[in-house]
Amino acid sequence: xxxxxxxxxxxxxxxxxxxxxxxxxxxxxxxxxxxxxxxxxxxxxxxxxxxxxxxxxxxxxxxxxxxxxxxxxxxxxxxxxxxxxxxxxxxxxxxxxxxxxxxxxxxxxxxxxxxxx
Amino acid sequence: xxxxxxxxxxxxxxxxxxxxxxxxxxxxxxxxxxxxxxxxxxxxxxxxxxxxxxxxxxxxxxxxxxxxxxxxxxxxxxxxxxxxxxxxxxxxxxxxxxxxxxxxxxxxxxxxxxxxxxxxxxxxxxxxxxxxxxxxxxxxxxxxxxxxxxxxxxxxxxxxxxxxxxxxxxxxxxxxxxxx
Numbered sequence: 001x002x003x004x005x006x007x008x009x010x011x012x013x014x015x016x017x018x019x020x021x022x023x024x025x026x027x028x029x030x031x032x033x034x035x036x037x038x039x040x041x042x043x044x045x046x047x048x049x050x051x052x053x054x055x056x057x058x059x060x061x062x063x064x065x066x067x068x069x070x071x072x073x074x075x076x077x078x079x080x081x082x083x084x085x086x087x088x089x090x091x092x093x094x095x096x097x098x099x100x101x102x103x104x105x106x107x108x109x110x111x112x113x114x115x116x117x
Numbered sequence: 118x119x120x121x122x123x124x125x126x127x128x129x130x131x132x133x134x135x136x137x138x139x140x141x142x143x144x145x146x147x148x149x150x151x152x153x154x155x156x157x158x159x160x161x162x163x164x165x166x167x168x169x170x171x172x173x174x175x176x177x178x179x180x181x182x183x184x185x186x187x188x189x190x191x192x193x194x195x196x197x198x199x200x201x202x203x204x205x206x207x208x209x210x211x212x213x214x215x216x217x218x219x220x221x222x223x224x225x226x227x228x229x230x231x232x233x234x235x236x237x238x239x240x241x242x243x244x245x246x247x248x249x250x251x252x253x254x255x256x257x258x259x260x261x262x263x264x265x266x267x268x269x270x271x272x273x274x275x276x277x278x279x280x281x282x283x284x285x286x287x288x289x290x291x292x293x294x295x296x297x
Contacts, residue, residue: 006287013233014240014256018150027163028145035141035170042132044178 122186129177137177141170144187148194154252155198157241165197184266191257192267195249202245232290239289247282250275 001009078084120139128136148169152162172193180189240248246268253264265275 001287001290006283009232009236010251010283010286011255013236014154014252016233017154017237018256023159024146024149024153027159027166028149031145031149031163031167031170032138032141034167036138039134039137039174040171041175042130042178043175 123182126173126177126180126182126186129174130180137174140173140186144190145170148190151191151252151257152194152198154256155195155245155249156201161201165194165201168197169194188263188266191253191259192269195253195267198249199245232294235293236286236290239286239293242289243282243285247278247285250278251282251286254279 122140122143125136125140129140145166149162149166152165152169153159156162156165169190173190240251243251249268250264253259253267254261259267261272261275261279265272268275268278
């Protein structure tokens with residue numbers, strides 16, 4: 001058997017065996033039936049969340065709207081709970097430290113004239 | 118409406134079950150046939166095809182359209198087959214000959230059919246990667262580049278697999294002809 005005859009035989013044999021037998025159709029039906037039930041949870045990568053936020057497109061898409069809403073709610077909750085107070089000292093735009101030695105030296109203006117030391 | 122594999126896969130990624138079922142119905146028979154030819158076992162092929170189709174659903178949100186969907190799915194099926202082959206040896210089922218036609222050229226047909234049967238048996242005995250490369254090339258009509266992508270190897274490695282596979286087949290076929 002020469003090369004060409006061998007290639008033809010190989011091709012014909014595999015093509016003939018590729019034709020779906022009836023058993024394959026029955027198996028396909030069984031699989032489809034099994035898959036028609038409840039499907040498992042899809043795997044969503046956590047690393048895709050920043051991607052969704054950084055993917056700037058000015059078309060409405062619910063993941064971006066949801067992410068924006070979540071950020072808004074989170075900011076509101078932080079503000080309400082006062083979690084940001086420790087970094088935002090009340091009435092201290094000119095005071096870096098209240099500890100007397102340094103705070104009195106730096107940036108404390110004169111109450112009436114507003115002159116800085 | 119765009120009903121290409123990639124468009125359907127984008128819908129599946131958003132959790133659309135009807136798109137998933139359409140995609141499954143489209144590709145399941147071919148993937149089942151491929152698994153059966155690589156594994157040589159109908160029951161295992163059914164398991165592999167089901168697992169592959171389930172992966173389409175679960176992995177859809179992570180799927181990136183870097184390659185054609187069909188190539189990706191073939192790769193999933195082939196990898197599942199290779200995993201299964203590592204765990205279990207091959208069991209041949211394709212030993213039955215075909216019914217001989219009582220026409221004037223029946224002898225010739227019977228001889229041809231006998232050769233095909235012997236060749237199929239020889240393919241079944243090949244190492245799994247050589248067999249997979251031969252099936253994907255000759256049965257699925259894939260290019261060497263596509264086979265390389267599916268087997269996660271280089272084009273030259275696929276060429277080597279094909280050459281060695283065919284050499285093996287010729288040797289085994291002549292051995293079988295000599296035996297009978």
